[in-house]
Amino acid sequence: MLPMFAFLLVFTYLPAGVSLVLGFFHYHLLGVNTTFGGLSDFKEAVSYSVFWIALKNTLLYALYMIPTTIILAVAIAVLIDQKSRFYGMIRTFVLLPYITPVIATSIGWLWMFNPQYGVLNAVLHALHLPTSQWLLSPSMAMPSVALYTLWHGLGFNVVIVLSALSNIPRQVLEAAAIDGASAWTRFRKIMLPLLSPTLFFLVIVTTIATLQAFSQVYALSGGQGGPEYATTTLLLLIYQTAFQYFHFSYAASMAILLVLLILGLTLVQNWISKRWVFYQ
Amino acid sequence: MNSASGPSRRLMLKGSRVVISLAIGLAFLFPLYIAFVTSMDTAAHVFVYPPHLIPDFNFHPYVRVWHMGRWMMYFRNTVFIAFTTIVIALTTSVFGAYALSFFQFKGRNVVFMLVLLVLMVPSEALLIPNYVILHEMNLLNTLWAQILPFGGSVYGVFLLRQFFLSMPQAYWDAARIDGASHLRFLWSIALPQAKSALFTIALYIFIGSWNSFQWPLIVTVSHNVQPLEVEVSRLMLAHSVAWRRLSAAGIMTTMPLVILFLFIQRHIIRGVSRGEGINE
Numbered sequence: 001m002l003p004m005f006a007f008l009l010v011f012t013y014l015p016a017g018v019s020l021v022l023g024f025f026h027y028h029l030l031g032v033n034t035t036f037g038g039l040s041d042f043k044e045a046v047s048y049s050v051f052w053i054a055l056k057n058t059l060l061y062a063l064y065m066i067p068t069t070i071i072l073a074v075a076i077a078v079l080i081d082q083k084s085r086f087y088g089m090i091r092t093f094v095l096l097p098y099i100t101p102v103i104a105t106s107i108g109w110l111w112m113f114n115p116q117y118g119v120l121n122a123v124l125h126a127l128h129l130p131t132s133q134w135l136l137s138p139s140m141a142m143p144s145v146a147l148y149t150l151w152h153g154l155g156f157n158v159v160i161v162l163s164a165l166s167n168i169p170r171q172v173l174e175a176a177a178i179d180g181a182s183a184w185t186r187f188r189k190i191m192l193p194l195l196s197p198t199l200f201f202l203v204i205v206t207t208i209a210t211l212q213a214f215s216q217v218y219a220l221s222g223g224q225g226g227p228e229y230a231t232t233t234l235l236l237l238i239y240q241t242a243f244q245y246f247h248f249s250y251a252a253s254m255a256i257l258l259v260l261l262i263l264g265l266t267l268v269q270n271w272i273s274k275r276w277v278f279y280q
Numbered sequence: 281m282n283s284a285s286g287p288s289r290r291l292m293l294k295g296s297r298v299v300i301s302l303a304i305g306l307a308f309l310f311p312l313y314i315a316f317v318t319s320m321d322t323a324a325h326v327f328v329y330p331p332h333l334i335p336d337f338n339f340h341p342y343v344r345v346w347h348m349g350r351w352m353m354y355f356r357n358t359v360f361i362a363f364t365t366i367v368i369a370l371t372t373s374v375f376g377a378y379a380l381s382f383f384q385f386k387g388r389n390v391v392f393m394l395v396l397l398v399l400m401v402p403s404e405a406l407l408i409p410n411y412v413i414l415h416e417m418n419l420l421n422t423l424w425a426q427i428l429p430f431g432g433s434v435y436g437v438f439l440l441r442q443f444f445l446s447m448p449q450a451y452w453d454a455a456r457i458d459g460a461s462h463l464r465f466l467w468s469i470a471l472p473q474a475k476s477a478l479f480t481i482a483l484y485i486f487i488g489s490w491n492s493f494q495w496p497l498i499v500t501v502s503h504n505v506q507p508l509e510v511e512v513s514r515l516m517l518a519h520s521v522a523w524r525r526l527s528a529a530g531i532m533t534t535m536p537l538v539i540l541f542l543f544i545q546r547h548i549i550r551g552v553s554r555g556e557g558i559n560e
Contacts, residue, residue, distance in 0.1 A: 079304070087301060090302070090304065094308050099491075099538075103533075104534045105315070105534055108527065111315070126330075151308065160555060201555065205555075212404060219516065222516065259404065
């Protein structure tokens with residue numbers, strides 16, 4: 001047991017403490033002149049305008065991601081919740097992107113997003129719909145990142161909803177059908193309430209994952225968070241501040257604010273869930 | 281809908297379910313397919329409109345990627361990091377979980393709670409402090425910097441502890457009477473039965489390690505200790521229009537995982553159904 005604790009101690013408990021300390025001190029990697037700075041780094045963090053842009057981007061991104069993830073996951077799961085090899089294969093296809101490396105698979109997407117030669121614009125053009133600049137447009141860049149992330153992570157959500165669906169007793173649904181309940185009524189009145197704990201879990205997991213968005217933003221914006229800061233998420237800003245500009249204390253303050261944001265949102269969601277999640 | 285519908289209507293519903301499911305499944309495969317096609321395009325087929333969708337089976341881009349960087353070195357690094365992390369994390373998890381289930385000592389539950397507490401520390405809170413700690417340990421820019429922080433797996437401890445606790449106490453009593461030590465019991469009796477749990481843990485660590493990007497990006501600067509994902513991200517910045525080579529690099533990084541997934545997807549689906557995400 002001791003070896004395990006050694007690792008957790010050095011790489012989790014200690015850093016968690018160091019993190020708090022760093023937020024309050026001015027730390028210099030190469031020197032010994034670490035000084036107590038109190039709240040000054042936090043003040044600097046919130047007075048920096050890019051911090052607010054990054055906060056807005058991150059929250060907006062969560063706003064795109066949470067409803068689409070949940071709705072699409074339920075829709076696809078209900079659609080493919082059939083016992084046959086064919087639907088098993090579809091489930092495999094949907095889950096496959098989830099285990100792929102983000103940087104490597106974002107290359108194919110970058111190519112698809114290409115405004116001139118990409119598949120997405122070709123499809124839109126063929127359907128006589130307006131084409132888009134995708135990642136090059138400040139207003140479409142974040143939705144494009146969301147599209148990539150949906151492709152990458154939706155399978156995880158679908159498989160979880162599928163496993164929750166398999167726990168719903170078939171007799172209940174059949175009894176409702178015999179009593180004349182329509183497919184929509186059965187979904188709305190039976191499946192949805194029984195799924196609600198699972199959906200709540202997915203909302204929490206998706207929220208945390210989207211607030212931590214980094215790799216896909218890095219890959220799709222060439223490490224810049226552009227155009228015009230449009231895809232600068234909080235974690236990307238923290239990375240740039242700490243590891244490109246070497247303002248460690250300042251970045252640590254932002255990291256603490258991000259952790260508080262995640263914690264706060266999770267608590268709010270927990271509170272809301274008490275009102276509508278149905279636990280058996 | 282059942283009451284008014286004849287067999288033809290039901291057949292149509294079934295047919296449209298198959299068609300829509302197939303379309304969704306193929307949509308999830310498509311981004312991997314387009315990267316595959318682009319990686320094998322002949323030069324004349326890259327910048328064309330509408331996009332070229334049938335592979336040319338031209339392996340030239342792969343050969344160029346192979347010779348351009350030191351691909352084998354990055355591959356070796358990635359494999360070394362993944363397997364060493366598995367060995368260390370499995371060892372610490374086994375001993376940790378064993379102590380937490382077969383030893384009776386004061387404060388055992390407190391210790392277990394301390395382990396679970398780690399789950400609540402978000403990874404971005406540890407980013408900067410872990411960097412500082414590795415700096416102080418003179419381990420920055422080494423392979424070990426990418427291994428040691430993941431040497432303690434809470435998920436591993438949790439899963440193995442569950443398993444050990446479910447083992448009948450009589451096994452241990454019998455082994456004790458035959459004069460077996462704890463180590464002997466662990467090695468010859470407990471571990472062989474825990475094979476499936478060990479495999480699942482190793483699998484998750486492997487995928488997480490292979491796909492990790494942010495941490496290696498932060499703690500390494502020398503090419504000779506970096507994994508594939510970091511090399512691919514550098515290629516993306518340096519050769520942003522060499523789509524065939526980039527796609528080839530992406531496919532070469534993704535393929536090992538896709539092949540692994542096709543063999544062991546049942547394990548992954550079972551893990552995901554329990555709500556276990558892969559940490560990246």
